[in-house]
Amino acid sequence: MFAFRVRNRVSIGESNYVWFDALTNYISFAGYDPKIDNYERQPQEFRDRWSKDTLQIIGKDILVPAHGIYWLIMLHAIGFPDAQMPQLLVHGWWNLGGAKMSKSAGNIIDPFVLIEKYSADALRYYLMSDIVTGQDADFSEERLIERYNSDLANNIGNLANRTLNMIGRYLPDRQLRRTEALFESQSPVAGLLHRLSQKEIARSVSYFKRDMDGFDISVANGMPINLTLYCNGVIEEAAPWNLSKQSGTESKTLLASVLYHIAETLRIIAILISPVLPKAAHGIFDQLNWKMELSGGEQRFSLADAEWGRLPDGHVVGKPVPLFPRIEGT
Secondary structure, three states, X not given: OOOOOOOOOOOOOOOOOHHHHHHHHHHHOOOOOOOOOOHHHOOHHHHHHOOOXXXXXXXXXXXXXXXXXXXXXXXXXXXXXXXXOOEEEEEOOEEEOOEEOOOOOOOOXXXXXXXXXXXXXXXXXXXXXXXXXXOOEXXXXXXXXXXXXXXXXXXXXXXXXXXXXXXXXXXXXXXXXXXXXXXXXXXXXXXXXXXXXXXXXXXXXHHHHXXXXXXXXXXXXXXXXXXXXXXXXXXXXXXXXXXXXXXOHHHHHHHHHXXXXXXXXXXXXXXXXXXXXXXXXXXXXXXXXXXHHHHOOOOOOOHHHOOXXXXXXXXXXXXXXXXXOOOOOO
């Protein structure tokens, strides 16, 4: 427990402000030594746990004055420099029918019921996509179904399924062919692919990082959706089903390049959705047959790996398995 001075004799009726006691638990549990009044001389264990990157997630009702005023003053008073002030991420409320949820009102939503009904990924995606950080939002089961079907089933899931099916149908042994030769072509499709690999992916990853760093998760979730929409547009423009019927070398090269570009973009999409949709991200990697030993990373999903061109020439992908079965009206 954090130590603080009180008079040796405390009279009946005297008390300590509850937030003073509660707030100090944040540092006492981390190993703070109250006998040392300089942060730099604190035990290494504490400094490992408490740094400038410390993030405290709180509800908006306890921001002022407790966390936004008293807590920072207390830290300064015991020797914490400005650089070690915690970041405060303040969230709003999920309401129901415009009213705050509460046990007394009997309007509580049971997340476990929703997980059983729709899946953890469906609920997690809705909760992370349909609310703006710091603001309130109104919970709607109909909206959950709408976001799931639109963003996940119709876009990401459909793109993965149709791409892997086309690879199996049009490429021998499901083997990707990476070629840059087509960029010398004046084909509009070649232009779309060049823009995808040289601009759209880098921009989406950059915006994703910016938004996640700023805790704008609902905005960040839009980046993989944008890439999915772009890829679906490329497929419609390229019409692989028509290219496969043409015998010319350029048509075959273009077909192989379209499928490589979409498969590689799916790999990057999996990385971008992994914080919110880990099961689906693993599913995409599994279907792409993309294993950790191939990426050379220490973890399966890393934003550093969201760079164009990691899938090698000749890589063999797996078979499609539905990622997001549509939710029909209930």
